[in-house]
Amino acid sequence: MFDILSEKFSDAFKVIRGKHKISEDNIEEALSQVKTALLEADVNFKVVKNFVTAVKEKAIGEKVIAGVNPQEQFIKIVHDELASIMGSANTEPNLERKGTLPILVVGLNGQGKTTFSGKLSLHLRKKKKKSVLLVPADTYRPAAKDQLITLAKSMDVEWFDSDLSSSPKEIALSAMKYATDNKIDVAIIDTAGRLHVDEHLMNELRGVKEALNLFKPEVLMVADAMTGQEAVNVAKTFHDSIGLTGVVLSKMDSDARGGAALSIKYVSGVPIQYISTGEKMKDLELFHPDRLAGRILDMGDVLSLVEKAEEAIDEKEAEKMMKRLEKNKFTVDDFLNQMNMISKLGPLTSIMKMIPGMGGMLRDIGDLGPAESEMKKIKVIISSMTKEERDNYKILNDSRIKRIARGSGNPEVSIKDFITKFKQMEKMIGPMMQMMKGGMPDMSGMGMPGGVPGMGPQKGFRQTSSDASFKKKKNKGKGNWGGGYFSR
Ligand SMILES: Nc1nc2c(ncn2[C@@H]2O[C@H](COP(=O)(O)OP(=O)(O)O)[C@@H](O)[C@H]2O)c(=O)[nH]1
Ligand SMILES: [Mg+2]
Known part of the structure; x- marks a missing residue:
C-alpha cells in the first residue's frame, strides 16, 4: 500500500535534511519531487496542484519551532496536508438510531462489493455489536446470491432469502420489512455491478435508493483502488446520479500507488469510509486519513x-x-x-x-x-x-x-x-x-x-x-x- 509514494516522498525529504531553515530556494527542489511523486501515483492533477501550493505556503510561512528541525517540520506539513485532502475524521455510518439501517452497496462489476458486504457484516457484528442481515439483490447473476450466502454461513451471519425473480427494489423493501419485524439493526443490501454509463441500470438503482429513502439509507460505493483515476470518475458519476454517503476502496493491498485514496474525497466530495485490504473477511479497516498519511510517510504510527x-x-x-x-x-x-x-x-x-x-x-x-x-x-x-x-x-x-x-x-x-x-x-x-x-x-x-x-x-x-x-x-x-x- 502506497509503497511508491513512500519511497518518493522520503527522497524528497532528503533534500531538506541538514538545512537550517526552510526557504523558498531549498524547498523548490523538494516540492518538485513531491509533485512528481503524486502525479506518478496517479493522483488527480487538481489535487496535486492545490497540495503543492498549500504545502509551499505553509512551509515558508511557518515559524521555526525550537527543537524541531526543518526536515521534521516539512514532513509534518506534508503529513497534515495529505490527511486533509483525504478528508477529515473518519465518517463511519451512524449506527445509533431507531429501526433498521439499510446499507446499499453499489459499484461497477468485480470491484469487491460482495466481498465488502461480507466484511462489513462481520465488522458490525463483532466490533459494533449490531445484528446484521445480508441481503443478496443481484438479480442478474444467480451465482452472486450463492456467493453472499456462502459468506454469511461461514460467519454465522443471518441472510435474506431473496426472490431473484422480483426486482431489486422489491427485494430491498421486503428485506427491510423482515429486518424491521425482527428488530435487526442493519441490513446490508448487495446489488449487481453496473456501469455508470448504463442509463437503464442506473435508473434501476436510483429506484432502489428512493424506495429506501424513508429509512435514511447509507449508500456505499465500492471502488477498486487499483483503477486510480477511473475510480475517482466513477465515484463522481455515481454520486451525481444517485447520491452516495460514502466510498469503500477495495484491493488496497494490491494498490501500490494510492491515487484513488488521495483524490476521491477532493474530487467527488464523498468521504472514504472503509478500506478493504485483502480477500479474507477480516481484511477491512476504517479509513483514517491521518493514519494513512502517517503510513505514506513511513513515520510509524x-x-x-x-x-x-x-x-x-x-x-x-x-x-x-x-x-x-x-x-x-x-x-x-x-x-x-x-x-x-x-x-x-x-x-x-x-x-x-x-x-x-x-x-x-x-x-x-x-x-x-x-x-x-x-x-x-x-x-x-x-x-x-x-x-x-x-x-x-x-x-x-x-x-x-x-x-x-x-x-x-x-x-x-x-x-x-x-x-x-x-x-x-x-x-x-x-x-x-x-x-x-x-x-x-x-x-x-x-x-x-x-x-x-x-x-x-x-x-x-x-x-x-x-x-x-x-x-x-x-x-x-x-x-x-x-x-x-x-x-x-
Ligand atoms: N486482494 C483483494 N482482493 C479482493 C478484495 N476485495 C475483493 N477482492 C476480490 O475481487 C474479486 C471480486 O470480488 P467481488 O466481491 O465478487 O466483487 P463484486 O463483483 O463487486 O461483488 C474476488 O475475487 C475477490 O476475492 C480486496 O480487498 N483485496
Ligand atoms: Mg457481487
Whole structure:
C-alpha cells in the first residue's frame, strides 16, 4: 500500500535534511519531487496542484519551532496536508438510531462489493455489536446470491432469502420489512455491478435508493483502488446520479500507488469510509486519513501513540505536577505517578516502536526488559515506604532503609541506589524547568524516552525532536536508554 509514494516522498525529504531553515530556494527542489511523486501515483492533477501550493505556503510561512528541525517540520506539513485532502475524521455510518439501517452497496462489476458486504457484516457484528442481515439483490447473476450466502454461513451471519425473480427494489423493501419485524439493526443490501454509463441500470438503482429513502439509507460505493483515476470518475458519476454517503476502496493491498485514496474525497466530495485490504473477511479497516498519511510517510504510527498518550494521561494530574515542579517540590510520590503514567501506555518496547525512527534504534539498544523490570522494582520499593518518607526522602536513615528493604524484598543496596538516583534527579528539576519554559523540554535524563508525555508543551511531532536528544544520551551511556534513571 502506497509503497511508491513512500519511497518518493522520503527522497524528497532528503533534500531538506541538514538545512537550517526552510526557504523558498531549498524547498523548490523538494516540492518538485513531491509533485512528481503524486502525479506518478496517479493522483488527480487538481489535487496535486492545490497540495503543492498549500504545502509551499505553509512551509515558508511557518515559524521555526525550537527543537524541531526543518526536515521534521516539512514532513509534518506534508503529513497534515495529505490527511486533509483525504478528508477529515473518519465518517463511519451512524449506527445509533431507531429501526433498521439499510446499507446499499453499489459499484461497477468485480470491484469487491460482495466481498465488502461480507466484511462489513462481520465488522458490525463483532466490533459494533449490531445484528446484521445480508441481503443478496443481484438479480442478474444467480451465482452472486450463492456467493453472499456462502459468506454469511461461514460467519454465522443471518441472510435474506431473496426472490431473484422480483426486482431489486422489491427485494430491498421486503428485506427491510423482515429486518424491521425482527428488530435487526442493519441490513446490508448487495446489488449487481453496473456501469455508470448504463442509463437503464442506473435508473434501476436510483429506484432502489428512493424506495429506501424513508429509512435514511447509507449508500456505499465500492471502488477498486487499483483503477486510480477511473475510480475517482466513477465515484463522481455515481454520486451525481444517485447520491452516495460514502466510498469503500477495495484491493488496497494490491494498490501500490494510492491515487484513488488521495483524490476521491477532493474530487467527488464523498468521504472514504472503509478500506478493504485483502480477500479474507477480516481484511477491512476504517479509513483514517491521518493514519494513512502517517503510513505514506513511513513515520510509524505516531498518531496512534499520541492518541494513546492523550488517553492515558490525566491532564489535571499533569498540571498539578507542573505546579509542584515549578516550586521545586518533586517527591517520591510524584515520581511514582509519572511511572504509572508511562506504564499505562503499554510495554516500553511497543511504545518505542510507535515512535518514528525508533525501530532501528531499538535494535541498537537491545532489550528494554531491564528498564521495565527496574520500573517494577522501584514501584515495589516505593510502596514499602511510609507517606512521611515519600514526602521527604531525606529522613530515610539506616533503620528505615532496613525496614523498606525487608518490606519490599530487596537488598538494602537497592534502596540506597534508588535514593542516590532520586537525588540526582531532584537536582535536574531546576534546569529542566528552565528548559521547558524555553520551549524545548528534554526529559530524557529522567529515563523517559520522548520526554514525559502530557507534561510539556511537547506533542506529536515534537516526539521526533526529542529522539535526537535521546540518541545523544544513548551514545554516552552505552546500553542504557536515556542514560538516565534506569541505567544500571
Ligand atoms: N486482494 C483483494 N482482493 C479482493 C478484495 N476485495 C475483493 N477482492 C476480490 O475481487 C474479486 C471480486 O470480488 P467481488 O466481491 O465478487 O466483487 P463484486 O463483483 O463487486 O461483488 C474476488 O475475487 C475477490 O476475492 C480486496 O480487498 N483485496
Ligand atoms: Mg457481487
